[in-house]
Amino acid sequence: MAIDLNLLTLFLAVAEEANFRAAADRLGITRSAVSQGVRRLEDACGVALVTRTTRSVRLTEAGERLHVALSRPLAEVHTAMEELAGDTAPRGLLRIAATSIAERFLSGPLIASFAEAYPEITIDVTVTDDEFDIVAAGFDAGVRLGDVIEQDMIAVPLTGDQREVAVAAPKYLAVHGSPDHPRDLVSHRCIGWRPSLGVAPYRWEFEEDGRAFDVAVEPQITTNDMLLMIRTALAGGGITFGIEETFRPYLDRGELVSLLEDYLPPFTGFYLYFPHRRNMAPKLRALIEHVRQYRQAGPF
Numbered sequence: 001m002a003i004d005l006n007l008l009t010l011f012l013a014v015a016e017e018a019n020f021r022a023a024a025d026r027l028g029i030t031r032s033a034v035s036q037g038v039r040r041l042e043d044a045c046g047v048a049l050v051t052r053t054t055r056s057v058r059l060t061e062a063g064e065r066l067h068v069a070l071s072r073p074l075a076e077v078h079t080a081m082e083e084l085a086g087d088t089a090p091r092g093l094l095r096i097a098a099t100s101i102a103e104r105f106l107s108g109p110l111i112a113s114f115a116e117a118y119p120e121i122t123i124d125v126t127v128t129d130d131e132f133d134i135v136a137a138g139f140d141a142g143v144r145l146g147d148v149i150e151q152d153m154i155a156v157p158l159t160g161d162q163r164e165v166a167v168a169a170p171k172y173l174a175v176h177g178s179p180d181h182p183r184d185l186v187s188h189r190c191i192g193w194r195p196s197l198g199v200a201p202y203r204w205e206f207e208e209d210g211r212a213f214d215v216a217v218e219p220q221i222t223t224n225d226m227l228l229m230i231r232t233a234l235a236g237g238g239i240t241f242g243i244e245e246t247f248r249p250y251l252d253r254g255e256l257v258s259l260l261e262d263y264l265p266p267f268t269g270f271y272l273y274f275p276h277r278r279n280m281a282p283k284l285r286a287l288i289e290h291v292r293q294y295r296q297a298g299p300f
Contacts, residue, residue, distance in 0.1 A: 003044050006037075007037050007038075007040060008070055009027075010034060010038065011037075011049065011070070012071065014038060015059055015067040015138075016138040018056050018058070019057060020034045020052075045062070048060050049062055049063035049066060050063050067136055071136050072135050089120065089282060090118045090282040090286035091282070092121065092122070092283050093124060094123050094124065094140050094141075094284065094287060095126070095139045096123070096124070096126070096139060097128055097132075097137070097141075098128075100128070100226055101129075101145075101243050101246065102143045102158070103243060103245045104270060105143045105158060106125075106127065113290070117286075118283070118286050121286065126139070129224075130195065130196065134275075140274065140281065141273065141284060141287065142274070143158060143271070143272055143273075144270065145162070145267075145268060147267070153275060153276075155271035155272070156273070156291055157270075157271055158270040159245075159270045160269050162243055162245070162266065162267060163244045164242060164243060164264055165243075165244045165258045165259070165260075165261075165264055166179075166204070167241075167250070167258055167259065168257060169233055169235070169256055170254070172239070176188060176189070179259060179260060181260070181263075182204070182206045182260055182263055185239065186215070190217040190219040190238050190240070190241075191219055191220075191222075191223075191229050191232050191233055192217060193222070193226070193229060193240075193242065194223070201218075201219055201222050203215065204241045206260070207263060207264070207265050219238075221238060226242065226246060229242065230247070233256060234250065234255055244258075272291050
């Protein structure tokens with residue numbers, strides 16, 4: 001089956017933009033050309049690849065499979081062609097998917113210093129706690145805890161070991177007291193976190209005598225926004241739970257108090273991860289080196 005390879009690049013743009021007009025703008029062609037190109041590719045494949053609506057485009061199951069199959073090889077071809085043309089300076093759009101709890105990455109200085117060092121790189125960071133294939137979604141790299149990264153990815157340490165903590169404001173503890181054991185949390189007002197709508201609140205994890213266990217705290221207040229959790233805790237709204245370095249400034253100032261310290265051991269920290277590529281894009285190579293230097297420059 002002979003297929004115009006330009007149609008594959010066109011389809012990939014549609015899949016990543018989920019919109020014909022946005023794909024047309026990205027490719028510098030008309031919306032009509034995009035629509036006709038997708039239809040030609042569908043005719044050649046003998047199967048529908050997209051479902052069209054008045055506002056957006058959604059991939060069919062066959063379209064999803066084709067998107068996954070094309071994403072990595074086309075990215076490698078593009079990178080290889082850039083290097084063959086001598087265009088090896090770090091430049092272009094760098095797309096990163098980062099979990100909302102990666103405080104070290106999201107705090108600002110790392111990204112700011114990278115932007116200053118590489119002015120020709122445009123950085124697009126999507127903060128998301130959804131688990132998905134970053135390659136199929138068009139991202140160059142991701143930032144997550146090490147124990148949830150797929151085994152076929154390459155991972156570069158961003159931090160050392162991390163630890164979760166339970167915290168509350170002194171004003172809350174003055175009224176309600178402090179829990180002596182994690183099981184006491186069920187009698188306290190708790191502020192919980194969930195990654196997205198419709199997902200159960202995260203269960204708080206502890207360890208005692210080498211045995212891991214979790215507590216379903218049934219929070220009275222639940223959100224997917226870490227800043228709201230912090231603000232509510234600071235206002236005396238209850239006990240909340242998360243990565244220690246997220247709360248560190250408030251703990252250092254005494255605005256929050258760490259609880260249940262003996263039940264919260266360290267675990268593997270955050271990593272920058274990305275797919276193995278024989279011809280790595282200079283922009284991604286620059287980010288990897290910057291992360292390594294940034295980590296060496298300070299205690300993590």
